Amino acid sequence: MQEIPLWYAAILFAILGACTGSFYNVIVYRMPRGISLISPPSFCPHCKKHIPIWFNLPVIGWLILRGKSACCHQPISIRYPIGEALCGLLGAFALLLANFPFQDASLFSFTAPVAHWADSFALFWLLLAIYPISAVDFEFKLIPDSMSIGGIVIGILLSFFPGGITPLQSFLGAIFAGGGLYLIGFIAGKILKRDAMGLGDVKLVAGFGALMGIGNAFFALVLASLLGILVMVPYRLIKKENSQEIPFGPFLAIAAPIVYRFGDLFLNFYFGLFGLE
Structure with missing residues (x-):
């Protein structure tokens, strides 16, 4: 199997991490309140109206809305984009950590051997899990x-x-x-x-x-x-x-x-x- 450049894989892991962080925001808000993670679809915590998918883009959606909901213009906690950005960084870090020490001294020629994919995804899960577990357990035990x-x-x-x-x-x-x-x-x-x-x-x-x-x-x-x-x-x-x-x-x-x-x-x-x- 052809090896994938590590810098490219790190970008993909960062994007996947940010998307996962967006879902973890749902867990952090809904799980302690006994709300299903599936239904209803994304809604404004203030006026309960449905949130279109394009406003749910990790980090970007919050920036587009300038930190306020599109429906009722109430403030959206900065915790949401921070959690998504943190998970994005942790996603990229998981891949780099799993493949350290690197095969080459040049960033753009790093490669991620297929044998390290199991470690990469395991570390991805473990590192990103810190956010929702800590956020819920510290507040709600x-x-x-x-x-x-x-x-x-x-x-x-x-x-x-x-x-x-x-x-x-x-x-x-x-x-x-x-x-x-x-x-x-x-x-x-x-x-x-x-x-x-x-x-x-x-x-x-x-x-x-x-x-x-x-x-x-x-x-x-x-x-x-x-x-x-x-x-x-x-x-x-x-x-x-x-x-x-x-x-x-x-x-x-x-x-x-x-x-x-x-x-x-x-x-x-x-x-x-x-x-x-």
């Missing part, structure tokens, strides 16, 4: 099923691409990573006499297992726990909050692409400290 269950489906589908984990590894990764976390949460809940782990977190980790196997999924869980401690403990001390509910999804979402791309390097370094390479 929920993880959208479209992201957690969607991760399981994406992981199993990508396992059929060359260069990734096998379909059997993906299937077992989803079952044992999700099931293992559920068991940990169940035991912790019995000890603490309260819910210790939400099902959204369990399904999200199951998606990680489908994307990168059992070992890396649990490594992501460990890294997410460390990130959560480093961020939430000082935050609560400063804010003097006593809430027992912690939005764990954002830390899982941030840890997953790090582990997917660099997990083997971390593990080799760790085992090397004990002469176990």
